[in-house]
Amino acid sequence: MTENFFLDGGEVLAEALQQARASAADGTDAAYAHVLGLVAADDAALWATLAAEHVSVLRSWGRLSTAASQCERYLRDERGAAHRLPLLIERAQVRSESGMHAAAAADAAEIREAVGRDPRAELDSAAHARLRRVEGLAAGDPATARRYLGEARAVFESVGDAAAVAVLDADLRLVAARGGSDEAVSAILAEDSDAATSVPRALARALALKARHRYEEALLVVVTALASDGLDAALQLPLLEELVGLLVALRRGKALKALSAELSHLTFMEAGGSAEGTEPPAARFLRVLLTTFGLLDRGEVQRARGELDAIRELADSDRDRAHWHLASGEVSVAAFKRRKVEADLTAAVSDLTTALELANTDQLLDVRIRALRLLGEAFELLKQPDQASDRWARAHALEEELVARQVSDEVRATLLEDIPTEHDERIRVAAELAASGPGGAPAATAVAAAIVAMESARGAAVLAGIAPGAAGALRRLPAPGDGPAAWQWLRTIADATARDEAIWIMHARPGRVHHGIVGRGLVHHVDLPADRGELEKLVKALRKECNEYRLGRPEGRDRVSQLIERLAAGIGVETVLGLVPPRIKRLVVVAGGVLSDIPLAALPIKSGRGAPGGLGGLGGPAGSAGSDGAPVPIVTRFALSDLPCLSARPLLRQRAVGNRGSRALMISAFEATPEDFEGELLRTDYRRVRILGHGQTDPKDASQTWLQFAGTKNERDGRIQPGRFQQANLTSCGTLILGACESGMAQRVGRDERTGFVRAGLHAGAASVVAARWIAEVSVTAVLLDRFEGYLRYLPRDVALQRAQLDVRDGRAVPAGDVPEPGHPAWWACWTLYGDSGHQVKAPILRASARRPAHVIRRLFRTAVQTD
Known part of the structure; x- marks a missing residue:
């Protein structure tokens, strides 16, 4: 603070200054206006010094905005303009404490330049120290910052200003922390x-x-x-x-x-x-x-x-x-x-x-991550996919490290869902290009590139788990960004579909769900807003509701219906399937991550959309799907099957063609041991294998995922986990039917893909697998799978499962047990066909079925051979 002034007749000024300082101690500053009014008109230097003191008081209170505006007002006064030095020192400190370090450093430079020009001007040690602090906080170089702050600290320490030393110590810690x-x-x-x-x-x-x-x-x-x-x-x-x-x-x-x-x-x-x-x-x-x-x-x-x-x-x-x-x-x-x-x-x-x-x-980790993401996109657009993948992978690694350091599980889960993989990014870039065609209409090659990007993401996650060497099919995919090659590849896929069949490929990335529809003369790409995290919550809630206790209560079944409706709205089912022409009766679904857990067969669509009779022209009873325009499950219009990825289709189709036939093995896992099951498959080639038993899946712990067989010593001795199951000899099996609870559920691998008994069955050589997504009621399971096997004698697998599900839904197949509201989708929509959707029985057998047995079943530990 300025010392008391005793000028000629200046006792009044000195007394006013004392009162102003006393008022400042009580938190008011109005008295300074009176003090400045008492300064003689020709004493500009004193006026500027007292004005700087006023700004200093405001700054010490933390009223930086008021201090800044008051300082500017004083500098515009001709007396402040003539004697700027004390006011500039205060302004530099105000700016520095407001985070405006570059402007503060500019003030400090102006002050030092002014002192250098005027031999009469000088800075006392305290003013020099305050400027050094300003310059240290503004320094971009950590070494310079430490040196300047150290100089300021030494000055304040020498005069015993402990409060200023503590502030400088905090400044030095901050600089050191910024330096790592x-x-x-x-x-x-x-x-x-x-x-x-x-x-x-x-x-x-x-x-x-x-x-x-x-x-x-x-x-x-x-x-x-x-x-x-x-x-x-x-x-x-x-x-x-x-x-x-x-x-x-x-x-x-x-x-x-x-x-x-x-x-x-x-x-x-x-x-x-x-x-x-x-x-x-x-x-x-x-x-x-x-x-x-x-x-x-x-x-x-x-x-x-x-x-x-x-x-x-x-x-x-x-x-x-x-x-x-x-x-x-x-x-x-x-x-x-x-x-x-x-x-x-x-x-x-x-x-x-x-x-x-x-x-x-x-x-600045957030900047590094975002820069790497955008660099990946730029390289992808420059058709340098290796460079793009490298940048995206580096960004992903940094983000996962960041996620691991957060406190709450909810935040970690949200961040994990929001972290795009390189596949998410590649699909996003391709989709944006597809949407930016002339006049807003996507070019066919851009649409094809987007669908190929989706296929690349699915294949990278699953192909290696289906068959040894199958991942080589990915190398035959068109390069990212090669629209013409993607279009040619997609036309080959479309030409391989039946006239009444289409492929529905889906991929969820943060904030969007991408849909591709491919068939003969049919190619669409739809990119819809969706909350992937919300879809995860809905699927978990659905799984929680789907148990016999909850489904036995009306409120439990109502809750399942509500969740199914929300899932349909969440992925935009009506928008997507509105693009499918009425001639399409069968849909091959390719979906991963959370989308693979959605029971598509149960999702509601309007029945008026090309679904006469409610069975899509399959000969069901008229009106079974509800009145025209009323919501009905997708299965009333389409027969559905689930394919791991498009690149796996030729492999699974080849297996299916080679493994057609009726010889079947029905295994009572309650009686047969794992060794009995494995030995029987080694002794005889079976074209169809059905396992009756119990299973359990823990999505968080693979060691708690198993199928229960009879044990030689105890129950635990009879459990088969997916790793062992995939070693079974199923290379002759066209259709594997897992009639066990939760057999279609699986363990997460990484963030996007699951491995479980379905994947294990395909890896073991089966061409297709029928399994349940959640706990299946025993009596519904028995009647539905019996119907399915009956329809397999003359219908493709997907249509056979569709018929069996509709039979349960519409009451043509009645469970033996006391099942409330057996037509509710919670009982039948859990069953899904994975893999090849074609016929199990060869055409010649269909023509000769009246002359020789067509259906031969061996039951383990019920050894009679059944023919019909």
Whole structure:
């Protein structure tokens, strides 16, 4: 503070100054106006010194916005303009504490230049130390920052200013933490978290938490600071900058959009501009950056480029420059999609590589991840798939590391669902290109490329688990981005379908579900909004409801119906199947991840859509599907089968053709041991194998997934797990029927694919597998599978299962047990046909069926041979 002044007749000024300082101790500053009014008109130096003291008082209270505006007002006064030095020192400190380090450093440079020009001007040690702190906090080089802050600390320590020394110690820890010092990070985190109420301490704690990749906790710290009572407007900016990075890292897209809208209405008090109330450069940079993302969302690419270029010079730190180059790269990628000019991609690669280099600290991990994602997209569009896969894989690894550091299971699960794999990204890029054809109409080659990208994702996950060497089929897929080759490949697939058959391929990525419909003269790609996390929750809830106790109660069955309706709406069934012409009666479904768990047969569609008689022309009783336009299950119109991937179809079809016939093995797993089962398959070739028994699946623990056979010593001795089951000799089996509970459920592998008894049966050599998605009621299982086997004698497998399910649904097949509302889909929709959907019985046998036995069954431990 300024010393008391005793000038000629100045006792009044001295007394007023004492009163002003006393008022300041009580939290008011109005008396300073009176003090400044008492200063003689010709004593400009004293006036400027006292004005600087007033600003200092406001700054010490944390009222930075008021301090900034008052300082600007004093600098515009001719006395302040004539003696700027003390006011500039205060303004530099106000700007520095507001997070405007570049502007603060500019003030410090102006002060030192002025002192160097005027021999009469000098800085006392305290002023020099305060400037050194400003310069240290603004320094981009950690070594320089440490040196300047160390100089300031030494000065304050020499005069015994313990409070200033403590502040400098905190500054030095922060610089060390930014430089990657684990010791400094630990020291910041060791401080009492409740003490992080001031903005500087909150920002330091958030930075330390980010260094440990604990983004969720850092977000809570920043949000708490922003919500604190009496937060000064000038302190909003540094907190908002942290908030933006955290929201990006935690995939909070809705919150980012809301923040962008809010920033456009925020009034930042000027902390260093030329006029009161004007927007500071740092605030403008942040606002325009968020505005750019909003413009990109609306497709206003040219305007986004103009806005971004206008703020390039405002990026005055590595952090800001990293964000600018990241946004510039994203704008260039968007420009390429509109103009198809390769120079845009070249510019994008350059900008994104620069962003990656600048974001070389843990505090900018979010920028690194986003830059890698966009680089992958740019390389994909440049038809460099290996480079694209490398960048996407690196981004995925960083994101999984980030997820592991979060606190709550809910946040971890949400983040995992929101992390796109390289397949998600490849499908997204292909789909966006498919949607950007002339006039908005997708080109056939672009649609084909999108469907091939979906097939590549499925094949990469499952082919190796179906047959040794099967993954080689992936290498025969067209290269990513090769539209003409993709179109030729897809035409080959379409030509191999029957006239009444279509393939429905699906893939869920974060925020979208992609659908492809392929058949003779039929190719569609539909990209619909969907919440993958919500679909996961619905499937889990459905599985929980589907047990005999819950289904025995009306409210349980109602709950299942509601969940099925929500799943249908969630993936857009009506929109997709509305593209399928009436001639199509059979659908081969290719789906992975959460989509593979949805009971498609039960999903409701409107019966008026080309489904006469409710059975899609299959000869069922008229009206069984409900009145025209009323919702009915998909199975009333389509026979469904599930295919692991399109590349597996020729392999499974070849197996099916070679393994047609009626010789069947029916195994009572309650009586036969695993060794009996395995030995019987080695002794005799069976074309159809049906296992009657019990199974259990634990989606989280593969060791608790098993089929129960009779044990030689105890029950546990008779359990077969998928790994052992896939070693069974099923190379002669055309149809494997797993009549056990939960046999179609499976263990997650990674995030996208499951392995279980269905996959094990296909790996063991079977051409097709019939299994249950959830716990199946015993009496419904018996009657449904008996009907299915009967229809197999003259119908394709998918149609046979469709008929069996409709027989149960419509009451033509009545379970032996007391099953409430047996036609409810919860009882029959769990059964699914996986693999080849064609005939089990050869055509010649169909023609000769009246002259010789066509159906031969051997029952293990019921040894009579049955013929009919």
